Amino acid sequence: MTLGRSTAPPGSAWFRRGRGCGRRGRAGAALVCRLVSVLVVTGTCTGVGKTVVTAALAAVAAARGASVAVVKPGQTGVGVGEPGDVDEVRRLAAVDDVHELARFPDPLSPAAAARRAGLPPVRLADAANRVRDLSGDRRLVLVEGAGGLLVRYDEEGATIADLAHEVGAAAVVVTRPDLGTLNHTALTLEAMAHRGVELAGVVVGAWPDDPDLAMRSNIRDLETIAARPLSGVLPAGAGALDPAEFLLTAHRGLAPSFGGAFDPAEFRDRHGPDKE
């Protein structure tokens, strides 16, 4: 995916029919002319930094002039009147076009939290329709899951992977840098491949100032597992920045495919295990 450029992005974007294109199809009708991307932001677990990465993607895209909407289909662990993940994105990225589709107070999976609240669960088919509607006139729609890829939204076992597949979105996988992440990342990528969900990139959600040996070593192995360079690394503490500082950090921390300036080779050289 390439935001704000004329080159066609791979996979996660498509051209949408629209007016004013100026080109004509075989039947003489105006051809598709607007590039739209829908990205699902998932992770290897809860608390890995999906919200911060979602905010970073939104901030960088909005700064390039793209219209960005952010959707959280199921927010759990947050009470009435308390800020949820989309409020965090609004604060960090200064993007107001945010949509929380359902909220359940218990800090559980959306399916379990709905069950405990005695409320109907999130219907991901409805969420997919909402995402499609939003993509009608936005340049980028970001959809943040709850927890990891296979967390359930209802008793039938619908997951954010189903939503991604349904709307044809690629997924950004946010991962931890520390020991244990290699297995969690491999499992997530394997489950995505099994379900036909394309990988948009692996992003480390929170890289500390003092990475240990496992973290340094994991850079290369995460790239091996993903069969591509890292698509970004955000520093720990980014979530506490003000919007202007956050935008600079997001730009530095996201790869050019997401509109940023992150250089995975430079990061690998600087932080690899022989740089202790």
Ligand SMILES: Nc1ncnc2c1ncn2[C@@H]1O[C@H](COP(=O)(O)OP(=O)(O)OP(=O)(O)O)[C@@H](O)[C@H]1O
């Ligand atoms: N780069 C970062 N800078 C600062 N804080 C971070 C960063 N990444 C994560 N955090 C903090 O770690 C915690 C978990 O991060 P976050 O809320 O983004 O996780 P998540 O993957 O979105 O989890 P959930 O499944 O609840 O949506 C939060 O308190 C957040 O502020």
Ligand SMILES: C[C@H](N)[C@H](N)CCCCCC(=O)O
């Ligand atoms: C409450 C938490 N912050 C998330 N919103 C939901 C995480 C659900 C994880 C379920 C699991 O994988 O066991």
Ligand SMILES: [Mg+2]
């Ligand atoms: Mg979150």
